[in-house]
Amino acid sequence: MTAAGIDLSVDFCGVRLANPVMLASGTCGYGTELEPFLDLRELGGIFAKSLTLAPRAGNPSPRIVETPSGMLNAIGLENVGVEAFLSEKLPAIPEGVVVFASVFEQEVEGYARVCERLDGAPGLAGIEINASCPHVKAGGAEFGQDPGGLADLVRACRAATRLPLVVKLSPNVTSIAEMGRICRGEGADGLSLINSLQALEVDVEARRPVLYNTIGGLTGPAIRPVALRMVWQLAQAVEIPICGIGGISTAADAIAFLLCGARCVQVGTASYRDPGTAVEIRDGIRAYCERHGVPGPAALVGALERPG
Amino acid sequence: MICARGRVLSAGPDLLRVELPEWPGHRPGQFAMLLPDPDVRARDPLLPRPMAVFRGGADALEFRFKVVGRGTALLSELRAGEAVGVLGPLGNGFSVPEGPATLVGGGTGIASLYELAREAPAGTRVLLGGRSRRELLALEAFRALPVELEFATDDGSLGHAGLVTDLLKPEPGSWVLACGPTPMMRRAAEIAAAAGARCRVSLENTMACGFGICLGCAVSCDTGFRYVCTHGPVFDAARLDWDALP
Ligand SMILES: Cc1cc2nc3c(=O)[nH]c(=O)nc-3n(C[C@H](O)[C@H](O)[C@H](O)COP(=O)(O)OP(=O)(O)OC[C@H]3O[C@@H](n4cnc5c(N)ncnc54)[C@H](O)[C@@H]3O)c2cc1C
Ligand SMILES: Cc1cc2nc3c(=O)[nH]c(=O)nc-3n(C[C@H](O)[C@H](O)[C@H](O)COP(=O)(O)O)c2cc1C
Ligand code: FES
Numbered sequence: 001m002t003a004a005g006i007d008l009s010v011d012f013c014g015v016r017l018a019n020p021v022m023l024a025s026g027t028c029g030y031g032t033e034l035e036p037f038l039d040l041r042e043l044g045g046i047f048a049k050s051l052t053l054a055p056r057a058g059n060p061s062p063r064i065v066e067t068p069s070g071m072l073n074a075i076g077l078e079n080v081g082v083e084a085f086l087s088e089k090l091p092a093i094p095e096g097v098v099v100f101a102s103v104f105e106q107e108v109e110g111y112a113r114v115c116e117r118l119d120g121a122p123g124l125a126g127i128e129i130n131a132s133c134p135h136v137k138a139g140g141a142e143f144g145q146d147p148g149g150l151a152d153l154v155r156a157c158r159a160a161t162r163l164p165l166v167v168k169l170s171p172n173v174t175s176i177a178e179m180g181r182i183c184r185g186e187g188a189d190g191l192s193l194i195n196s197l198q199a200l201e202v203d204v205e206a207r208r209p210v211l212y213n214t215i216g217g218l219t220g221p222a223i224r225p226v227a228l229r230m231v232w233q234l235a236q237a238v239e240i241p242i243c244g245i246g247g248i249s250t251a252a253d254a255i256a257f258l259l260c261g262a263r264c265v266q267v268g269t270a271s272y273r274d275p276g277t278a279v280e281i282r283d284g285i286r287a288y289c290e291r292h293g294v295p296g297p298a299a300l301v302g303a304l305e306r307p308g
Numbered sequence: 309m310i311c312a313r314g315r316v317l318s319a320g321p322d323l324l325r326v327e328l329p330e331w332p333g334h335r336p337g338q339f340a341m342l343l344p345d346p347d348v349r350a351r352d353p354l355l356p357r358p359m360a361v362f363r364g365g366a367d368a369l370e371f372r373f374k375v376v377g378r379g380t381a382l383l384s385e386l387r388a389g390e391a392v393g394v395l396g397p398l399g400n401g402f403s404v405p406e407g408p409a410t411l412v413g414g415g416t417g418i419a420s421l422y423e424l425a426r427e428a429p430a431g432t433r434v435l436l437g438g439r440s441r442r443e444l445l446a447l448e449a450f451r452a453l454p455v456e457l458e459f460a461t462d463d464g465s466l467g468h469a470g471l472v473t474d475l476l477k478p479e480p481g482s483w484v485l486a487c488g489p490t491p492m493m494r495r496a497a498e499i500a501a502a503a504g505a506r507c508r509v510s511l512e513n514t515m516a517c518g519f520g521i522c523l524g525c526a527v528s529c530d531t532g533f534r535y536v537c538t539h540g541p542v543f544d545a546a547r548l549d550w551d552a553l554p
Binding site: 026027028029033034036037049057058060061062063064065066068069070071073075078212220221249250269270271272273274275276277280 | 309310311343346348349351353354355356393395513514515516517519520521522523524525526527528532533552553554
């Protein structure tokens with residue numbers, strides 16, 4: 001409790017967060033890269049860059065391009081691998097920071113093995129399953145796009161770890177509610193959404209896609225209303241906690257996600273503009289609570305009032 | 309490294325001067341990420357733009373650039389007293405060569421070389437190229453330096469009519485330090501290699517963050533991917549996979 005009586009803390013999958021503002025996977029490195037600009041302990045927590053079993057190189061450049069109010073990225077699977085994360089990256093994060101590892105593989109078995117390695121790692125609060133990876137055996141559709149593939153994935157990961165398990169849903173689906181129910185049914189403790197929207201940008205002079213990979217993921221303010229709609233729909237369908245992601249750059253953006261049913265939020269692309277954004281959002285949430293006479297962000301969760 | 313709001317002292321079609329008391333200092337060839345409108349609600353552009361520090365310090369940090377798109381246009385239109393977002397200093401920068409060196413700059417890359425030219429030993433040659441005399445950034449500032457200066461322009465409006473690399477004749481064992489369009493740097497690297505000179509180049513890739521968290525600025529090297537913002541922007545030319553550069 002602060003002097004003003006505002007309690008910023010929230011509970012997410014049994015993990016107590018000092019405040020609801022976290023950093024999104026792939027937009028905060030392994031945490032320490034941001035230390036020159038902010039104290040990670042001031043945040044609710046961080047989701048580290050998605051990990052595979054072995055270290056992976058990503059796609060050739062161009063990997064990024066700015067688009068109206070957003071950007072596309074096609075980084076590929078680039079990461080240091082789970083072993084280097086455990087031996088070098090995780091121990092380097094200051095004590096007291098809530099760290100979720102993110103897991104990304106091409107087969108169900110690979111995901112499960114990464115989860116197994118992470119299980120019980122000192123200082124790790126939980127695991128986020130990045131379900132936006134193309135499933136090779138299923139012809140390359142994202143795990144999160146295929147109900148059967150998603151069920152297999154969550155079941156295998158659930159069996160591989162006792163840590164809180166969050167499934168990060170792909171927005172590239174017809175029914176987000178159905179995907180959320182599948183995850184809950186297979187034992188997920190929480191859901192996070194949205195990952196990037198599949199997109200393409202063209203260089204008309206060269207008559208070529210801008211990105212080497214042709215297709216990339218759209219993120220940033222452009223996707224925020226889509227993300228809000230999905231969080232809201234999901235919150236109607238499942239009761240497990242939700243972490244909202246997509247285009248959040250101000251406290252008002254974050255509060256909109258809470259009102260739509262998210263317990264906490266992740267800030268992504270906005271940290272590229274200003275790595276201190278997440279801390280400013282936390283301060284803005286406190287100011288909002290004071291201004292509206294609300295005891296804290298927990299009281300805003302799902303508090304969207306609808307006409308009629 | 310700082311992320312702060314500077315106060316614009318002056319701006320123009322190819323120049324921005326910023327007052328930033330917190331600036332911790334920098335090395336030649338380091339850069340900053342600049343946001344023409346640092347307000348969190350601004351979206352135009354969404355991402356900051358990488359820009360070499362041309363010269364200066366906390367009292368007046370100077371950038372020189374060419375307007376090529378929206379971000380640089382907005383930087384050029386800033387007015388004195390307005391705020392500009394500055395994150396830096398970033399990247400490795402150039403080490404000042406101890407022996408004889410030739411600096412080769414083309415287009416926007418010229419700006420990355422000024423402080424290096426200023427600190428380089430006497431007798432350093434500086435070769436600058438562009439489409440025309442008007443496109444040679446900061447010509448007057450370079451002319452005031454005690455270096456051997458030569459020019460090349462496509463249209464012959466100043467110096468040699470042709471490529472700046474036509475002027476490059478490095479001694480064996482000397483340094484060639486280049487920044488400019490990829491074909492220019494590649495040619496400079498080839499000439500250096502053929503002459504037994506050592507070559508370093510400064511790359512100007514697209515960036516989102518500038519400090520290693522997005523992994524968007526990868527280039528392919530002999531040891532795998534490297535990031536222009538954290539491992540570079542200055543690289544050993546012999547270690548780059550030139551065919552894979554964007
Ligand atoms: C480390 C580093 C240092 C740099 N230093 C300088 C500097 O000192 N001065 C400077 O002028 N620029 C410099 N650049 C390049 C500068 O960052 C880009 O020109 C700028 O980001 C373009 O932004 P924009 O919004 O104006 O154009 P965008 O809208 O992003 O692009 C507009 C068009 O211009 C093209 N373009 C992008 N970059 C360049 C370029 N360098 N030259 C020509 N065309 C380009 C794009 O492909 C696109 O077609 C540097 C880049 C890096 C990575
Ligand atoms: C460059 C980049 C890399 C990303 N890498 C990952 C990743 O490794 N794993 C993941 O689950 N999401 C990744 N994301 C998606 C973000 O975590 C987040 O879901 C998305 O960017 C939407 O949030 P935003 O609009 O606030 O950026 C990445 C996003 C960007 C822009
Ligand atoms: S620009 Fe983000 S990692 Fe280099």
